Amino acid sequence: MKWLSRFLLAALVYTSQVAAAEWLMLSEEAAPQWLELPVTVEAIAASTVSAQTSGRIIELPYDVNDLVPQGAVIVRFSDSEQRARLQQAEAGVAEALSRQGETGKELHRVKALNEQGLVAKAALDQAMANAAAAEARTKQALASVAQAKELLEQTVVRAPYSGIVQQRFVELGELAMPGKALLRGLSLEHLRLSGQITQRQLAAAQQSSAAQLQLSDGRIIELGEPKLTIAPEASNGGHSYLLRLTLPEADYSQYSIYPGSWQRLKLQVATQSVLRLPLSAVIWRGEVSAVWQKLPEGVVLQQVRLQQLDVNSVRVLSGLTAGAVVAADATAYASRFSQQRRAVQE
Structure with a gap:
């Protein structure tokens, strides 16, 4: 902690001579509270x-x-056999259509003669039956063509x-x-997440209003309102419930999300008041984090304890309160401070 003590003393002495930086005032804001669960990716369409x-x-x-x-x-x-069947069926259609046309003309002639009283009613009935039979054979032939086409398409x-x-x-x-x-x-593209939740987490998960999928590289995929399915029966061994979440249809191979892989699901279960701080305002020295805080007596390097909120911001757990004013860019402020200090020493 020697580096922190040296920076504190130097900041108090030379704060009035350091060039002005951009400052931000911390205030409490509502942030989602997440329930994090390890889940396995499963394929729905297999x-x-x-x-x-x-x-x-x-x-x-x-x-x-x-x-x-x-x-x-x-x-x-x-497909040689299927093509031959199709050609045979198409030839049958041509024959049936020709026969239907012939019987249709014959029926027209017999009707005209029957109206003149030159042929018996039996001849008209026979002509009508022949026409109907020809029409039926045409439909049968067309059905054979459709069947042959279907068989041909099934070869691909x-x-x-x-x-x-x-x-x-x-x-x-x-x-x-x-x-x-x-x-x-x-x-x-049709995937779902599967995991186990405890009895204590059950009620919160059922009331979840939003979900996120956190990738191993830190990226976040917003899933919107989750489509959850929770088994109504707990396991005998761990007394946990099976939870499934259907992912929105998309190409997840671009995120290296494949069936069988482990992922981390985040379900929003509540909101909480937090002090949000951008990562640019934080100076890291190993596991120690600090910010430049402006006080009435000068600027000091204040040690803080933080919790990651997202890829660009952290939550202040201790070290600062609402209303605190800190440098927005800690690295730039430290650089100007060092330059000013060297100039004063010279």
Whole structure:
């Protein structure tokens, strides 16, 4: 603490000669009070993609741990059989339409003759039945075309959502049948947090109005009002409750948030009055923190005890009270103070 004593004495002697700095007056302000919980990241959307048609695998562009965008082709089958079925179905539609047109014309002629009394009612009934049958065959042929197109589309398997491949069950050249598992993956955009809370923390967590996810590098992700699900049953061993929070849909890979990783969840449970101090106003010497405080008798270096609030500010636990005036930039003030002191000594 010798450095602190020397600075205190020097500040009292030379304070009137030190250049003016920007000062700020501390006042109490409302700040959120957080409940911090260790949580595990879980994937909500995780699924196994299976084959819906038969065919030989001719394209398999992604492997395990590859990042796959939504809609990308993940498996492609040979489609010669499906294309042949589609052509056959389209030919059936052409034939049915031709037959429907023919029976329609025949029905029109028979109706005209029946109105003139030249044909019996039975002939009209037969023409109407033929026309109806032709129309039904056309619908059947169109349905066959739709089915063939669906089978052809199933030869190309696309990713249902963006994510990573966890497991691959097939290889190039294999023959796949309907129902065969192809790939297993999970989404990196549909995630949730899972953790345990004690019985004492239960009521506060249920009334939480805001949530934050604190990353290991100090960054904060604002989650807004949390969508919490708390199990109605406590565990037998630890008497704790399972808490789950669904994260807003986003790409969390940019934050290196992956399923299975540990994170720190902060739930706002109340507000409290604090003395907030910007980090720029603090001088650190190892674990000792101090600020330049302006007093009636001069400027002193006041030791303080602090608590981190966010990346840019701290909370004053002791050493200062509301109304205290401190230098806004402690480093700049110390530099000017040192320069002035050397000038006086010379």
